[in-house]
Amino acid sequence: MSKLFSASLLRLRKSPLFWGTLALSFCFGAFLCAVRFRERLDYGIEASLDSVFFGWAVLIGAVMSCFIPLFSGTEYSDGTVRNKLTVGCTRTSVYLASLSAALTAALLFSAAYMLACAVVGVPLLGWMAAAPRLILARLLVSLALTAAYCALFTGIAMLCSRKAACAVLSMLLLLLMFLAAVAVAGRLAAPQMSPFYTLSSSGALEEHMEPNPRYLQPEQRAVYELLLDLLPAGQSIQMQSNSLVPLERPARMAACSLGLLALSSAAGAALFRRKDLK
Numbered sequence: 607m608s609k610l611f612s613a614s615l616l617r618l619r620k621s622p623l624f625w626g627t628l629a630l631s632f633c634f635g636a637f638l639c640a641v642r643f644r645e646r647l648d649y650g651i652e653a654s655l656d657s658v659f660f661g662w663a664v665l666i667g668a669v670m671s672c673f674i675p676l677f678s679g680t681e682y683s684d685g686t687v688r689n690k691l692t693v694g695c696t697r698t699s700v701y702l703a704s705l706s707a708a709l710t711a712a713l714l715f716s717a718a719y720m721l722a723c724a725v726v727g728v729p730l731l732g733w734m735a736a737a738p739r740l741i742l743a744r745l746l747v748s749l750a751l752t753a754a755y756c757a758l759f760t761g762i763a764m765l766c767s768r769k770a771a772c773a774v775l776s777m778l779l780l781l782l783m784f785l786a787a788v789a790v791a792g793r794l795a796a797p798q799m800s801p802f803y804t805l806s807s808s809g810a811l812e813e814h815m816e817p818n819p820r821y822l823q824p825e826q827r828a829v830y831e832l833l834l835d836l837l838p839a840g841q842s843i844q845m846q847s848n849s850l851v852p853l854e855r856p857a858r859m860a861a862c863s864l865g866l867l868a869l870s871s872a873a874g875a876a877l878f879r880r881k882d883l884k
Contacts, residue, residue: 610690610699614707617677624711627673631715635662635722643730655723655731659741662719663748663845666712667755667783667838671776673715674708674759679769701764701875708756708763716752743856748845750863754838757867761874765881783839790834791843794827796820831855835862 618624638661642653681687681704690700734741759776766772800818822830831854834840841859853859 610695610703611706614703615710618707618711621677623673623676627669627711627715628718631662631669631718632722634665635719636726639723639727639730642727646731653731655727655734656736658727658731659720659723659734660744660748660845662716663744663751664842666716666748666752667780667842668777669715670708670712670752670755670759671780672773673711674756675763675766675769675772675776677711678704678708678760678763679767679772697879697881698875701760701878702871704764705757705760705871705874708760709753712752712756713749716748740852743853744845747841747853747856747859747863750860750867751838751841751845754863754866754870757870757874758838761870761877764874764878780839783837784842787834787837787840787843790830790837790840793820793822794830794834796822832858835859836866838863838866 635658638658639655642658645651646653687700758779762776762779763772766775797818798821799815801815834844835855835858841863844853844859847853
């Protein structure tokens with residue numbers, strides 16, 4: 607397992623795709639910091655590093671849905687997977703080595719983005735104003751979320767031997783998760799009371815508040831909140847908020863991501879053991 611992981615890290619080091627994505631991650635972090643600084647100068651908008659530092663958690667799913675199929679798919683097209691099995695490596699170790707390499711790449715991409723925020727954002731926007739415990743909570747949730755995305759897309763990459771089809775399936779899965787998360791978040795955001803307008807006898811338009819039929823009752827709200835935390839895209843939506851605002855359920859969000867990591871990894875490894883590689 608350690609030799610397979612070392613070989614995967616060597617492939618990462620020699621991969622133009624990896625270095626290109628790493629550079630884009632750094633540039634994107636620097637660009638967002640510059641945009642926030644420009645908004646402060648032009649419009650007087652209060653902008654701080656808190657508003658951009660964890661922005662990578664929103665985009666890591668899209669980045670890894672493209673990177674993992676292209677990087678792992680090369681092993682199929684080059685015959686590397688069959689060669690590993692021929693020399694005696696187990697399918698489980700091959701699968702876990704690929705997952706570990708994907709997670710390492712994702713963490714390095716995130717680190718490059720945060721480094722850009724520190725190098726460019728701190729001089730322009732100042733250091734983060736959030737309490738250290740809030741920063742730590744978001745950091746842990748974002749790491750668990752990254753691992754969940756990597757597990758999902760690695761499973762698709764290891765079970766689909768065609769890079770193009772794998773990339774399409776990964777991006778389609780991400781799109782479906784985001785659509786579901788947006789729908790769930792929309793229901794949770796529905797207000798308890800909604801304005802209604804009627805015409806009085808004099809013809810004037812009168813406004814009055816009435817109960818909103820789309821408002822979720824406590825039992826329903828608990829179910830929808832659980833769905834939002836279970837979906838990686840739902841966590842990404844929640845991570846969009848400024849880090850000055852504490853996450854409502856950080857422990858459950860991290861637990862859901864780690865549970866998804868374990869479940870998808872176990873299922874993916876089991877299916878990979880049955881895959882016909884001829």
